[in-house]
Amino acid sequence: MSERPLLQPVAAPFFEKNTLELARTLLGCLLVKETEEGVAAGFIVETEAYMGAWDRAAHSYGNRRTKRTEVMFQSPGYVYTYQMHTHCLVNVVSGREDIPEAILIRAIEPYIGTGLMFARRKVKEVKQLTNGPGKLTKALGITMKDYGRVFYERPLFIAEGFKPEQIMTGPRIGIDNTGEAKHYPYRFWVKDNPFVSRR
Secondary structure: OOOOOOOOOHHHHHHHOOOHHHHHHHHOOOOEEEEEEEEEEEEEEEEEEEOHOOOOOOOHHHHOOOOOOOOHHOOOOEEEEEEEEEEEEEEOOOOOOOOOOOOEEEEEEEOOOOHHHHHHHOOOOOHHOOOHHHHHHHHHHHHHHHHHOOOOOOOOOEEEOOOOOOOEOOOOOOOOOOOHHHHHHEEEOOOOOOOOOOO
């Protein structure tokens, strides 16, 4: 069995882009989580940008600063996890310090540790492992304990991957009660990738 190269986190300056640009740049990158059970990683194939104070769909709309959103006010590259029903969702903090913007990672394509992902997710089809924001966190072993880490250091990090040939853009999903914000084209995905949550 051939060994895959040791994955290295990107450097902190990687995250110093405007939020919409970073949401696109993350596509094709690897999301990696190292745990005692092993390493699991996948290529990011779908993201959603949340633009902070003026975006009614963002948790930080109106500069809302709470225990949950506090990390959104940190510098870019921080990990923002939050609980949605029974699922943990993971976001990349993307705005400059005190500019509370973030990018939700909505789907990944499994790359390393698929067996571990199946053990965690208890599904039969590989497509079902990581084709949604709550599915991918469970598959990778991302939890609320990862809140406040940074994506440029182990054990939860972004690494270099591939450059998508074509990126699609459309409205975000599941934010119906946010007025005009539900129409903003801030969702990005790799065209024709089977692991995208919705097409």
